[in-house]
Amino acid sequence: MPVLTYREAVRNALADEMRADENVVFFGEDVAAAGGVFKTTPGLQEEFGSKRVRDTPISEEAFIGAALGAAITGLRPVAELMFADFIPVAMDQIVNQIAKYRYMSGGQFMVPLTIRSAQGGGVGFGTQHSQTAENWLLNTPGLKIVLPGTPVDAYGLLRGAIRENNPVIVLEHKGLYNLKGEVPDDTGVLELGKAKVVRAGRHVTVVGAQLMVHRALEAAETLAKDGIEVEVIDLRTLAPLDTATVLESIKKTGRLVVVEEAPHTSSWGGDLASLAADEGIYYLDAPVKRVNMGRAMFAYSEPLETLAIPSVERITAAIRETAYTQ
Amino acid sequence: MVVINIPQPTVSVTPLDVDTRMTALRKMLEIRLTEEKIQEMFLANLIRGTTHLCIGQEGVSTGVASALRKGDTVTCTYRGHGHALALGMSVKAMIAEMMGKTSGCCKGKGGSMHMTDASIGLLGANAIVGAQLPIAVGAALTASMKNTGAISVTFFGDAATNIGAFHESLNLASVWKLPVIFVCENNRYGEYSPQHWTTPVENLSVRAASYNIPGVTVDGQDVETVHAEFKVAAERARAGEGPTFLEMKTYRYLGHSRTDTGPYRPPGELDAWKERDPILLLKVKMIADGQLDEVEFGELRDAAERHVAEAVEWAKQEPYPTEADLLTDIFYEG
Secondary structure, three states: EEEEEEEHHHHHHHHHHHHHOOEEEEEEOOOOOOOOOOOOOOOOHHHHHHHHHHEOOOOHHHHHHHHHHHHHHOEEEEEEEEEEHHHHHHHHHHHHHEEEEEEHOOOEEEOEEEEEEEEEEOOOOOOOOOOOOOHHHHHHOOEEEOOOOOOHHHHHHHHHHHHHHOOOOEEEEHHHHOEEEEEEEEEOOOOOOOEEEEEOOOEEEEEOOOOOHHHHHHHHHHHOOOOEEEEEOOOOOOEEHHHHHHEEEEEEEEOOEEOOOOOOOOOOOHHHHHHHHHHHHHHHHOOOOOEEOOOOOOOOHHHHHHHHOHHHHHHHHHHHHHHOOO | OOOOOOOOOOOOOOOOHHHHHHHHHHHHHHHHHHHHHHHHHHHHOOOOOOOOOOOOHHHHHHHHHOOOOOOEEEEEEEOOOHHHHHOOOHHHHHHHHHHHOOOOOOOOOHHHOOOOEEEHHHEEOOOOOHHHHHHHHHHHHHHHOOOOOEEEEEEEEEEHHHHHHHHHHHHHHHHHOOOEEEEEEEOOOOOOOOHHHOOOOOHHHHHHHHHOOOEEEOOOOHHHHHHHHHHHHHHHOOOOOOOOOEEEOOOOOOOOOOOOOOOOOOOOOOHHHHHHHHHHHHHHHHHHOOOOOHHHHHHHHHHHHHHHHHHHHHHHHOOOHHHOOOOOOOOOOO
């Protein structure tokens, strides 16, 4: 079974979709000749040519808007927005245009476009190159939002996103690009909107995405030694959100911990707490616990950044608290 | 005394044939009378929200549309009723949209600022200043990659040339050599602000130079000049020679939107521009060439008025969307 890095999985997904459909075009800043600043797309321009794989000027609003114009006229564009911190630069096109184009035209257009962007901290990029972007976008109906956390998901979900006839934002985690994992040859296209139980357990449900899932799995391993069986759910897609998988798990465990690499306010962690209160209240044996960045920002200095992002230790402590053991 | 500087044509402007002239005259009358009716309906609270009328600017949309081919695409501004009608949207679909009815061009989900009809190449009017330019660049990318021979046109106002999306779009279209025509309708006011308060150049076409794009300032009140200048730009684009920026000097007779009475205008300016009304200019030429007389013009006007009135009566009877429509058209299902 082939083992790929997350970075290679992204590249292979793009290449496979470009081979499958000549309407797939790919552009962004330094993605073509240079192969991307995270080296996620080397060799694509050589294989598919300089018309289908293009370097853009540093003009996020223009090329994200151009992706929309291309999508509604017959292409299937994939645009790379380099760092997710640059998403706000193109926010008008994403929020006011891409998300609403089908709706405000009364359904006249399909908008088959994918925006790829690298988010997340832990690698010392500082305040404006580390943020997670999903919560900025979740308040906008009309977007699908995908957060792959493993090589196999990076591959299958990106292919799924490119096949979607709706706008999809795929937020890759830059701290995971070197992560290796098995990507079976028959992985193919993964369906969006499906969470995955990545570790089964009967005492506490922990829900997260990307780096936080990996840390939750470490915490679960530690707690298993103390007899606490943790169920870990990787959401993988945040819009649409797979609430059924989360509710089913809470029904079993009666306890929920939500872990986010994001500030506390106005986030999907709050939405899950709300879901538990609304539809899962009779399953719960303990208050819902949220582990996140509070009001902290991504700092440059390593000790500060480490304090800001939920650590294995913080996640472990939260699970213990929820499980009523110290 | 307000003196209007009339830009000189940069190409030879030959008279359009009589049929094309008649079509343009009818179209401009349709736009004018539709918008006058829309204004009346707003004031009578038959239409909600706000509206931005292009009365006085009809020559630009009509002249451009007269030089387009099937397959060409257009994005435009929230002052977009003229663009939509010039491209062939029916008055019924427009009025029904403005009344929020299901039979409107966007099923009532768009409204005055979002006139859209993909079947006539109208990819959408936009309520965010300048946002339609990048979208037009993308439509041109499709045309270029699929070698369709189509061109992409985007209309925007003078004030949009101060927004980032304008500069980014001209730059991107130029480096990718895409078939886009950037049509600036310079009506001299960005909302309530005269151009010279906000913009340090008089002729906005000079802004094209820094993107290595031809920039031309055009008399936007003369529909034949608009047609001729646009045609040259369109031929360049279709031949793969890249974008052109056309600055159409024009004027809006009414305020920015429903509530604006235009107190910022210098005395006499509106009257001076009305002497260069696009409908009047074409009418005078046609009368001089023996193609029209006052009686016939009156009949054309009356016919347009009846057509608009019928559309309004029809739209009044059309149904509103219901709860079943609330969550549709967000995602394509399938």
